[in-house]
Amino acid sequence: MTRRKDTITIRDVAQKTGFSVATISRYINKVGNVSPDTANRIQNVMDELNYFPSAIARKLATRRTETIGLVINEIAGDYVAPLLSGIESTARKNGYDLLIASAGYDRRRKRPTVSLGPFNVDGLLVFAGTLADDHIYSFYQQKFPMVFIHSTPPQGLNIPGVTVENKAASFNLVSHLIRKHDKQRVVYLRGPLEMEDSHWREQGYLEALHAAGLPEEPELVAQGNFSRDTARSAIHKLVQSGVTFDAVFAGDDEAAVGVLQALSETGLRVPEEIAVVGFDDQRLAEFLSPSLTTVKSPIEQVGAHGAQTLVDLISGKPVKELLLLPTKLVFRRSCGCGLAK
Amino acid sequence: MTRRKDTITIRDVAQKTGFSVATISRYINKVGNVSPDTANRIQNVMDELNYFPSAIARKLATRRTETIGLVINEIAGDYVAPLLSGIESTARKNGYDLLIASAGYDRRRKRPTVSLGPFNVDGLLVFAGTLADDHIYSFYQQKFPMVFIHSTPPQGLNIPGVTVENKAASFNLVSHLIRKHDKQRVVYLRGPLEMEDSHWREQGYLEALHAAGLPEEPELVAQGNFSRDTARSAIHKLVQSGVTFDAVFAGDDEAAVGVLQALSETGLRVPEEIAVVGFDDQRLAEFLSPSLTTVKSPIEQVGAHGAQTLVDLISGKPVKELLLLPTKLVFRRSCGCGLAK
DNA sequence: CTGAAAGCGCTTACAG
DNA sequence: CTGAAAGCGCTTACAG
Numbered sequence: 001m002t003r004r005k006d007t008i009t010i011r012d013v014a015q016k017t018g019f020s021v022a023t024i025s026r027y028i029n030k031v032g033n034v035s036p037d038t039a040n041r042i043q044n045v046m047d048e049l050n051y052f053p054s055a056i057a058r059k060l061a062t063r064r065t066e067t068i069g070l071v072i073n074e075i076a077g078d079y080v081a082p083l084l085s086g087i088e089s090t091a092r093k094n095g096y097d098l099l100i101a102s103a104g105y106d107r108r109r110k111r112p113t114v115s116l117g118p119f120n121v122d123g124l125l126v127f128a129g130t131l132a133d134d135h136i137y138s139f140y141q142q143k144f145p146m147v148f149i150h151s152t153p154p155q156g157l158n159i160p161g162v163t164v165e166n167k168a169a170s171f172n173l174v175s176h177l178i179r180k181h182d183k184q185r186v187v188y189l190r191g192p193l194e195m196e197d198s199h200w201r202e203q204g205y206l207e208a209l210h211a212a213g214l215p216e217e218p219e220l221v222a223q224g225n226f227s228r229d230t231a232r233s234a235i236h237k238l239v240q241s242g243v244t245f246d247a248v249f250a251g252d253d254e255a256a257v258g259v260l261q262a263l264s265e266t267g268l269r270v271p272e273e274i275a276v277v278g279f280d281d282q283r284l285a286e287f288l289s290p291s292l293t294t295v296k297s298p299i300e301q302v303g304a305h306g307a308q309t310l311v312d313l314i315s316g317k318p319v320k321e322l323l324l325l326p327t328k329l330v331f332r333r334s335c336g337c338g339l340a341k
Numbered sequence: 342m343t344r345r346k347d348t349i350t351i352r353d354v355a356q357k358t359g360f361s362v363a364t365i366s367r368y369i370n371k372v373g374n375v376s377p378d379t380a381n382r383i384q385n386v387m388d389e390l391n392y393f394p395s396a397i398a399r400k401l402a403t404r405r406t407e408t409i410g411l412v413i414n415e416i417a418g419d420y421v422a423p424l425l426s427g428i429e430s431t432a433r434k435n436g437y438d439l440l441i442a443s444a445g446y447d448r449r450r451k452r453p454t455v456s457l458g459p460f461n462v463d464g465l466l467v468f469a470g471t472l473a474d475d476h477i478y479s480f481y482q483q484k485f486p487m488v489f490i491h492s493t494p495p496q497g498l499n500i501p502g503v504t505v506e507n508k509a510a511s512f513n514l515v516s517h518l519i520r521k522h523d524k525q526r527v528v529y530l531r532g533p534l535e536m537e538d539s540h541w542r543e544q545g546y547l548e549a550l551h552a553a554g555l556p557e558e559p560e561l562v563a564q565g566n567f568s569r570d571t572a573r574s575a576i577h578k579l580v581q582s583g584v585t586f587d588a589v590f591a592g593d594d595e596a597a598v599g600v601l602q603a604l605s606e607t608g609l610r611v612p613e614e615i616a617v618v619g620f621d622d623q624r625l626a627e628f629l630s631p632s633l634t635t636v637k638s639p640i641e642q643v644g645a646h647g648a649q650t651l652v653d654l655i656s657g658k659p660v661k662e663l664l665l666l667p668t669k670l671v672f673r674r675s676c677g678c679g680l681a682k
Numbered sequence: 683c684t685g686a687a688a689g690c691g692c693t694t695a696c697a698g
Numbered sequence: 699c700t701g702a703a704a705g706c707g708c709t710t711a712c713a714g
Contacts, residue, residue, distance in 0.1 A: 007404075009707055020685045025709060032710095035683060050479060055461040056406060057707035059397045060690050063348075067440075075426035076641070078419070078624060085416035088443055092456065099408075099438055102429055115433065120396040138391060257628065283419060284625040287598065300417070350691055361701045366693060373694095376699060398691035401706050 016045045067097040069116035072127045078282045086303025094311045103130040118144045123310045129194035147310040151196050162306040162323040169295045169327040170204025178212045181336040183247035189224025191251045224255040231258030253278035253285050271336040290333035298325045357386045408438040410457035413468045419623045427644025435652045444471040459485045464651045470535035488651040492537050503647040503664040510636045510668040511545025519553045522677040524588035530565025532592045565596035572599030594619035594626050612677040631674035639666045
């Protein structure tokens with residue numbers, strides 16, 4: 001549909017200028033030398049004809065798509081916008097287009113669907129759990145450039161990853177609850193199993209417990225799924241089953257919202273009775289009530305570094321195997337800080 | 342980089358199966374008939390060779406990119422995620438890839454930069470103010486399919502648009518402030534000039550004033566820019582200059598956040614002294630304190646309908662010139678509802 | 683500095 | 699049902 005019979009091509013420009021197609025191409029790509037006069041003439045004709053080179057044809061000829069892809073599960077989430085923003089701007093800065101796809105699911109083959117791959121992009125940014133292992137292996141052995149975001153590749157595959165520092169931040173966060181606010185029974189709400197972030201946050205949580213001489217209590221660890229609703233019902237369940245606790249590390253901010261809801265529905269006051277903390281410092285964190293103590297994840301930078309790593313990988317530059325972006329605690333009201341004693 | 346010497350092509354499949362390239366192509370595209378035996382043999386060899394057709398080559402041959410583009414200014418905003426989600430899913434459902442680009446700025450030519458156009462996509466979803474007029478005209482005369490989102494095209498150009506119903510909702514919202522909550526001096530905070538949403542919201546606001554027999558007070562209308570910070574300082578400025586008001590229609594939720602901040606900094610109570618309302622019903626609206634009365638915009642549906650309209654346009658189907666998606670008032674605390682009197 | 687020609691990996695009438 | 703061949707709009711050695 002797009003380009004019809006009357007599409008004007010490099011050949012039209014060649015004809016009208018009297019030069020060969022090769023010369024036009026050289027001019028366009030600023031490669032090889034073209035005399036100033038020729039250049040002028042060509043530019044004029046191009047303007048006159050309103051000529052735009054076909055990106056497709058060029059891609060075929062060069063065998064480079066100049067495009068990177070992003071596969072992601074849920075586009076609607078709040079962390080997606082900043083992530084995307086980081087990716088898009090650095091992709092474009094490097095001359096790459098960005099193709100995005102949410103991971104569909106192939107029911108017949110029982111695995112995530114791939115709509116992005118070597119056939120349409122030069123490399124792929126892969127979000128946790130978004131690509132089936134056999135696709136990963138297949139791409140990998142074709143030496144197709146990939147960079148993982150918020151996850152590490154399967155055992156033995158040498159694929160760079162970019163994510164945030166989870167463990168130390170979680171350790172500090174939970175230690176803060178214990179040491180500053182005298183909390184003794186801290187609940188941890190796990191994220192989805194395939195999210196490594198959750199795993200490391202849990203490690204930080206456990207180590208904080210140990211460091212403080214507190215016991216690990218399996219009943220204090222539940223599934224929050226990085227989801228408002230799951231977190232909310234997890235808390236309700238905990239309360240109903242009589243488990244006592246005086247603080248909740250929600251796993252992420254999304255879950256923290258659900259925790260706050262559940263607690264308010266139960267009539268438990270935050271932070272006086274129960275302290276609540278999250279992770280990410282999403283835009284809404286400071287507007288929650290009480291405002292949420294959490295850990296600031298540099299989401300946009302994860303996107304930017306991820307894209308940059310991918311671009312470097314594509315051009316054969318050396319890249320870091322694992323990039324752990326620094327996080328930072330943000331103290332607000334929900335942990336008990338700033339509270340009149 | 343992507344496809345190296347060892348790239349396996351349709352020709353490899355042809356050779357290995359003993360059939361012609363044409364037959365392989367027919368099988369892949371399920372066009373024309375291929376005998377069952379042949380089909381099997383081809384599929385097996387394709388699996389064995391791990392063959393994926395080059396999307397690029399196909400695009401060139403068919404002269405269709407099977408890709409739609411989205412040009413948008415600020416990717417980081419909260420409304421982008423749902424919008425994108427709607428676009429991506431309906432694009433893919435229709436067999437289209439999605440290319441996104443934030444509008445850069447060409448300093449030399451003093452106009453927004455285009456990185457998306459007939460040369461790489463079959464059609465474009467254009468966000469308000471994101472594409473220079475001369476590009477729009479140029480694309481238009483090439484009959485390049487475009488659909489506008491949250492804006493209408495320049496005079497005389499027959500380009501479909503998809504947006505939300507602004508005016509009636511704003512009328513009802515402001516009328517609610519006046520009638521239910523006895524507000525007399527309602528501030529309206531304008532969005533960016535190029536955003537038509539803002540214009541229509543202002544119309545609704547003015548009509549509500551008229552309908553209630555209230556005067557238009559120019560001093561009550563200020564620039565909020567759909568931005569937290571701008572809105573915040575606009576309110577501070579209003580207060581400092583001694584303008585009195587008892588309600589604020591912030592223009593959108595983003596600005597409402599800034600209004601709430603400014604009011605709290607000024608020590609004015611919401612909603613007792615000043616009622617505040619927004620527009621969009623972003624995810625954070627219900628978590629603000631007090632929770633925000635606003636208008637629910639079906640953002641994801643705007644994306645979905647925009648993409649669908651574009652796809653239809655590309656395939657030559659008839660499309661609606663202007664699609665106005667219904668909005669709905671959401672009453673929460675910030676307007677004074679649910680307040681013990 | 684410029685041109686002729688092959689090639690990128692497909693699709694699509696046209697024949698049979 | 700299948701094949702030979704031209705063509706999609708570029709780029710890139712290779713010559714000159």
